[in-house]
Amino acid sequence: MSSMVQSVDWLAIAPPTVTAVAGLVVLVADLFLGDGRKALLGWVSVAGLAASALLLLPLLDGDHATFCLTGDTGLCSYTADRFTLVIQLLVLGGALLAALLSVTALKDADKGLPEGEYWFLLLSSAAGAALLPASRDLATLVVALEVASLPAFALVGIKHGDRKSSEAALKFFLSSVTATAVSLMGISFVYATTGTLYLTRIADRIQHVDGQFHTLAQAGVVLTLVGFAFKTAAVPFHFWVPDTYVGAPLPIAAYLSVVGKAVGFSGLILVTVVAFPSYADVWGPALAALAALTMTVGNVGALRQRATRAYSAVRLLAWSSVGQAGYLLVPIASAAYSKDAEKAIGSTVAYALMYAAVNLGAFAVAALVARTSPRNRISDYRGLYARSPLSALLLGFFLLCLAGLPPGIIGLFAKVTVFSAAVDAGLGWLAVIMAVNVVIALFYYLQWTTLLFRSPEGETERHRVPAPLTAAIALTAVLAIALSGAPQLILRFSATTLF
DSSP states (O other), rough: OOTOOOOOTTTTTTHHHHHHHHHHHHHHHHHHGGGGGGGHHHHHHHHHHHHHHHHGGGGGOOOEEEESSSSTTOOOOEOOHHHHHHHHHHHHHHHHHHHHHHHHHHHHTTTOHHHHHHHHHHHHHHHHHHHHHGGGGHHHHHHHHHHHHHHHHHHHTTTOOHHHHHHHHHHHHHHHHHHHHHHHHHHHHHHHSSSSOHHHHHHHHGOOGGGGGGHHHHHHHHHHHHHHHHHTTTTTSSHHHHHHHHHHHHHHHHHHHIIIIIHHHHHHHHIIIIOOOGGGGHHHHHHHHHHHHHHHHHHHHTTTTTTSTTOOOOHHHHHHHHHHHHHHHHHHHHHOOOSSHHHHHHHHHHHHHHHHHHHHHHHHHHHHHHHHOTTOOOGGTTHHHOOOOOHHHHHHHHHHHHHOOTTTHHHHHHHHHHHHHHHHTTTTHHHHHHHHHHHHHHHHHHHHHHHHHSOSOOOOOOOOOOHHHHHHHHHHHHHHHHHHHSSSHHHHHHHOOOO
């Protein structure tokens, strides 16, 4: 029968599989380790994520596909092409850095967080996130999306007895489940009109839907996109972001800001450009409008943060991530109008890689400051240069990268790439809105940066930086500085082969 699948290509599925196996190992080991040895679970998790990332290297020799139909080997549920590998690198690298931050956070919590459950949930979510960009049918796509999301709900609310954490998890869960239900309804409409779940076959069949089912197909396209728009934190599906980031442990907020976005954007790219290219006249204008709205609301929200408000630093990064999501949406919208959709998608991937490196770096420094200032206000960063010169310089560099100012050349390069994608696609109005938002963002990024070098209030207390936190800051710094020195490499690396 044509529904029977071929043998499994274990090398192709190795990265998400090793991550999932590491999660199971941690869960079982937690039963046998005493309280004094729970720290080993963190290092096993770090090693598992590092091994998963290294297993991407053997896949660089060409495209790998598995779980294919025996009657048509061109239809596969899992494909490890260039696009998949780049997103998996982003996901596993982001999860690895979040794990390094978590090692310190769990030690500082002094048994306030359940370590075994924490590491199992983080690795499970990372496995789902690594599976998603390789998914080439809607069923696998939804399963991967939920495997990435469900553990994240628990991670946000994992602080026992913390009302803020529980409230954040509930908001995140309810809004996400609603978006998933809407998306599943859309997928059912698409399946009803095309008779298939494979993305490439949907692209062929949805063009020839009978006239009486045309409206149903359109509704299916729109509803399917809603779930992925939520995962990208696009306005108006962004309302969960600030409270979730504040309520979650800081490493999980960092994880969601990068890996969560990678999940949403890779899913959005797959359903729009691969499955629904013939409906570009539907999703193109919709995503362009969402991009304009998202970057504007995000940057204005970040601009309104008061420096003395509790957790204002995390809230600013949360609103900033919403604004950055708007920039990431621009090339995807441009793909609907561009003759070279692959180049436009490459711009989104390049921007996502830049954003991942520098945003995780900013969160890493925020985690360092939170060790002595748990309320993590922007005003707590005043005089950071006097307390920890290198941390202040690196945070300043990360913020300048996010703003797109020298010496953060990689941020400038990524913004120019996205801007060019909009102009090349004839979306001049969107490019103008983006330029205005970049200017708005300059204000709050520079305001925070200048605060780092002002004279401190009161006595200066030196920050002691634990080894895992040092490693996380160093890795992001090396990556951001290296890419600023050779920014063209990121675009060359992120060239996609989706078509």
